[in-house]
Amino acid sequence: MNDRRTPGYSRRALLGAGAAVAAGTVAPTVLATGGSAAPRPSAADDFALMRQQWRALHVTSGYDPADPAVARVLTRITDDGQRWWSSMAKGSGRTYLWSDARPAVHRSFAIRDSFVRLRAMALAWATPGAGLAGDATLLADTIGGLDWIVANWYDAPRPPDDNWYEWEISGPRAFNDAQVILYDRLAASKLSAYGRATARHTPRPVYTAANRALTAHVVVGRGALLSDAATVASGVAGLGDVLGYVTSGDGFYRDGSFIQHDYYPYAGSYGASILDALAPALATVAGTARQIDGSMAVNWIRDAFDPLIWRGAFMDMAMGRVISRPDEQNHAMGGYTLTAALGLIPAVPAGDQPWLRSVLKEWLLADASGDPLPDRNIPVRLTAAALMNDDTVARRGPLAVSKVYPRQDRIVHRKPTWALGISMFSSRIANYESINDENLRGWLTADGATYLYVGDGGEFGNGYWPTVDPTRIPGTTAEVRSRSAAEGRGYRSTVNWAGGATAEGRYTAGGINLAAQGSTLTAKKSWFCFDEEVVALGAAITASGGGRINTYVENRQLGGAEKLLVNGAEVVAAPGWTEVPGTRWLHLTGVGGYVFPTPTQVDFRREARTGRWTDINKHPVYAGQTGAITRTYLSAWIEHGTSPSNASYAYVLLPTATPERTAEYAASPNTRVVANTPTVQAARALSSGVLAINFWAAGTASIVTSQNAGSVVLVERPTELVLAVADPTHRASQIRLTVNTAATSVLTPDPNVQVVTLDPLTVLVNVSGAAGATRTIRLTR
Template identity: 30%
Template sequence: MDITRRRLLSALSAAGLLAVVPAGPVSAAAAAAGVARLRANTAAVFAGTPESNARPETAAKIAAVDRAARTNLKAMDDAGTGELFAGLALGTDDANLHTAYRWLYEIALATRVHGGSLYGDAAARRRVVDGLVWLHERYYGDQSKGYYGNWFNWEIGISQQVSKTLVLLYDEVLAQRPDLVRTYVASMDAYLRNGKDGDVNLDSRFHTGANLADITTNRVLQGALLDDIARIRKALTDQLTVFATIDPYHLDHGVTDGYYADGSFIQHASVAYTGSYGKGLLTRVVQTLKILDGTGFAHGEELVPVVHGWVRNGFAPLIFEGWMMEIVKGRAVSRTDSGYTDVAVVVEAAVDLSSLAEGTMARALKGYVKHIRETSRATLDPARFVSPVSVVRYADILADASVPAADLNPAARSVAFNAMDKTVHRRPGYAFALSRSSARISKYEYMNGENLMPWFQGEGAHYLYLSGQDQTRAYGVDYFTTVSPYALAGVTAPAEQRRTVPELYGKPYYDNPGHPLNFTSSSESQNKYVYFPRGTHAHSGGAVLGAYGTAGMVQSSDVAFQDRELLPDDFVVHRNAAATKSWFLLDDEIVVLAAGVGDAAGRAVTTAVDARIAAPDDAVSVTGVRDDGRPWSGPGTAELRWLRYANATQGTAVGYLFLDAPSVRVALDRVTRSRRVVRTANPDTAVTRQVLGVSVDQAAGARPVRLAYALVPHADASRMRSYAKGPLRVLANSRRVQAVAHRGLGLTAVNTFAPGRHEVEAVRVDGPSSLLVRRSPDSALTSVAVSDPTMRRDTVSVLLRGRRLRPVTADEGVRVRAVSGGTRIDVTTHHAYGRSFTVTLRGPH
């Protein structure tokens, strides 16, 4: 194959790789049969089969396809002069042109769906073919007039609709307009302007990850339309690159987009994106594997384990009771689709992947599908699946009594997605998701008028999902609509009022193509400074030891503030507040330490301990105890020992234990805002929520402070009172080192942020580093986990003072030796990219 293989070999065996896309010659008859099978498979994926569509479970799906097609045909009937569809203006709006092609596809699809009322409708098929000709002649065929607006529509979106439509109506197109396929393919190649010679360019930043999977799948279908074996093979070879695990130290084509060894997924070079582009990539590659089945062009069984790994390690930790977590959705957090809708896409992919897998892998995927069905608070609608065949497979899985429902996660799991600066901590009853950022990973994503007020979403914003609750009432678009962007749970923000990009510049981007940095709508400068800016500090990461974890981050301004002297005079930059933060992830508590909290510019600063929303008619209450032991009920400001928020209607509660904090402000406000404040395309729908805000405020000019508190999910008052006797202790809280101990767990957790040796009780560690030490209370075992949160260090050393311990098990790269005063552990962290290294030691019991 004409491709660099080194990166692919990290995901596939050499023998398996060579077998994925067979390169040898095939007979003309075999090639023709393979191409015909590919076209037939494509039709089956999207339109179903006679067998699938005869099943009662597909009736709703078939009806939905019929409704869409008839609506589109009515719009064609009502079209005026110069229109293809009534009311759909063409010529200047690329999104409308994409919609026109999508509506033609929906009509074509209905004519191929067995059991539908339009199945085999020759007149409808002729209208689609005529519509394709009409659009090409007037709005698509002249490339000198096209390619306005969003590049995606021209290089991916329109090509996707056209390619599928031509496959579905292959016989009709050949009979009516035999030249149409070649005409369209030539135009689609010409619009691939970020490509090379009308083909994929693996060096283009536009041809990566989910985008590359879309483009190459389109080109596979185009090859099938043209009977072009070479085109199919080339497209598949290009698509293979998305299956490879990204090695950040040896990038092919400079591409950072894709899946990483720790389960992270990145798109747009630096955006954590599993819940949006990641699920798009998952869908596309699974569909491709189905389309290729039995064609001889690829042996997908070699790739199924890779995709299964994405589901197990990349998606499953981020899905809580059927809800996709906000931390990996980029600008999509501002859309009105819910996290439950996002997960339905993953479920369909898992259903289809299970049909391609074998043995325990297939059983695990089926069990996971059942698990999501049983734990989700929203009813999954299989009628929204892409394929009727998937609807039937889903029904069969649910009906299979031999497959028990089972999560792909253990019940207690802590996951450090350090490659994308995210952390997930799960326990029976809750999940905690943390959004970090750094010089590697973007603070947020804004684009195209979506996610208008994102400024602090990567500044340690957290989401505490409580079991049994409908998460649309806790998070989703209404959370970002009604909670102040300066007071998102977990963030430290200066007191100022920022303006959105459209407010600042009068359009959805900063426009200054004459500047040396060349600001156009899709330029690299736009990406770097407007759409998804990174931070300027390298420290963001953490360690995992079994089911426990730690995370740390040094908050920084984004790169625009750092580069302000390089930017145009009218470009607005923002300076962030300062803070060094740690999160220690235990069983019943998430402990948060913050030091150096303040602002060098002298502004007032607010740290949001938490923010929660509730429906306007939910019965919510806030109670607590003051530092002096007297009971307190909010809202208001007080020096508190602990606080408890309860939503009796939802049956949920969160406790807040203040280990070291000045006065705490508690607000419970009724907020009404339009969903359009977070996304210009959202309906102007007003939503009202009760908004809890728990925060620590610092006046303008105040000296930096430190904070220590714990979130206690589902806590009742007796649980909160019990903390007066422990078991938590803050061991250190400064800008150099932060550490806690939990007596009951025998756990010491340490984050160090400065070079040099740091002493914390009986542990010495050189920094920067993250460290977890757990001494088993009922054995002589001690477990240790170490990571480099800067991803820049070659080694990290730890000294456990006291007894001399010997290793029982140790990861590669970990060396243990007895030294004067204790046991020394040296860990080689060179090129580990934040990975945790663990060792288990034994000593006298």
């Protein structure tokens, strides 16, 4: 996860490349052979095949080095190899390999960086067509560097410096790769010494979720290099502990949630690292006695990753502390995930191949960064090019889905031209992670933060996180106060409620009962996601600490001269601040419109802000990221005053709407706020007949009465009803609802929904053990 990423090439170059090179917990499936199948190869042949398949992930042949797309990659491989070779210390009395990679100064990153650079040198020597291919001196210096680092650091009788991750995972993964690339030039005695060193630090798969998969990959690799069946078996068994669903703790959940470090949604980092570990491990053992069934990864891609990747960018709300890393921003993380997923294609069953290829083709073609695979090696780029050029694989098309991730307190609502992410926390999920001096200002990133994507996926890239005012995150209601670095990190609420219910994968009622960290502020916040719009409601906004409380409707990074129209008139055209007492609607160029059902005083500010990556990330690896970054922002907020009592707000997001459409909607809205009280918040979409409700306690909204807290979505059509119900507290046993309308029969039952009466429709919903999942019943009327 900490590998550096480099600038890339265009999608046109990727398309121009030639044909591809073939390159509770569920245990891995060992695929048996028999009957008319070919005889099993010998154990020795198995290990040779493992190394061959593993090496093919880095080095291949049969391509035209003059192909412009390939030539660009060859140039990068050559330049990288030359740079590290030229700067490497080579004298007999050396005490390090690179001056900027010394344990005494650069801590554990010296180990990782040294191995990563030696791998780059090995790749430059081994890659056909690279400028350094076959250079005998480069080969000797690369092997000499491996020998030196093993003898002096990695296998030395000393405890690891600083962070374990570089010693046990990122360092040995790069080390193993370098060995398999150079395998035919390494004496058995060297391989034995190298294997002893990696075994010292990673003797067996350990830890949970991503870290377990990564350590298992290290172990599989060591076993393949040493032709050690027991070690390969140990690594494969370790992967088996990952290839399944969990019901608590770290790992993938059936609802698509992914948790790492106990309390943090982390698909956009640790979750992607599981794919990154699985792809080469599965490819290595494919066709051997230790072959693994990789079909589980297809479920993960469908449920955990696909909804969160927008035009090549991984949604920031699932990236944890990685948002504070300049080299791992959302498009980089999207490319990292895509690369791993491409590597999984050969490992998934034939029945899953069409869907997976179609989705990955969509990811490739929808990526708006220019090149989704900027720093990947030739085999990866050729595989991607073959997929892009394969006319038998249909592009999936834009994903339209509304999805609640109840186990990670996240909601994503996607339409073909826009997507909204909603980030929350609760007694189960912490507000934000800040460890290793990273993500020092993540204070409000899960306080009901809304992440609106309408463009190329870079809305929260391009230096957003070091320059945005971190006390004014869109969607949040917060106290105006100063905060210290990493204040409140890991805070879990005293309140259980966060989540919602989804109907038909299209409509969502979501919300958070906010108990703010470090403040007396509490609030009931809801989002009702419909076809064209999202209704945002706030109620019971109360604080007693004497601070001012605001709700931040927007805080957008601007790319140029975007216009802000308020009730049709342009405001804050230049840097400055203003307030408009009777705001009915506003429109921001390139973003869309916001409509206020009741005229509301809204404050606006356009400002240039300057920051540095080291303001939000003081990890030693980023110590050089001190350059000033200046970006312009447009923010809009609603003031609730000092120590408010039961304040409220209401606004409607109209992503991608034109100014004309926004004004028209304000005059004749398609939604109506049904309730916005401390007990019930609800909104109705008029054209689709959808009523979405959050019951914070027993109450009534329109035709629905609930005897319990819960989220409800009711879809009313002329001949049918759809009723979706969830318990965002994860603590209730049942929810009893009465809908003041008649149904005639049950069309699609749910074993957890008991129909008490059809007229009026009364149901008893069993939510015990549902962990926030939605229960749905469809009826005729």
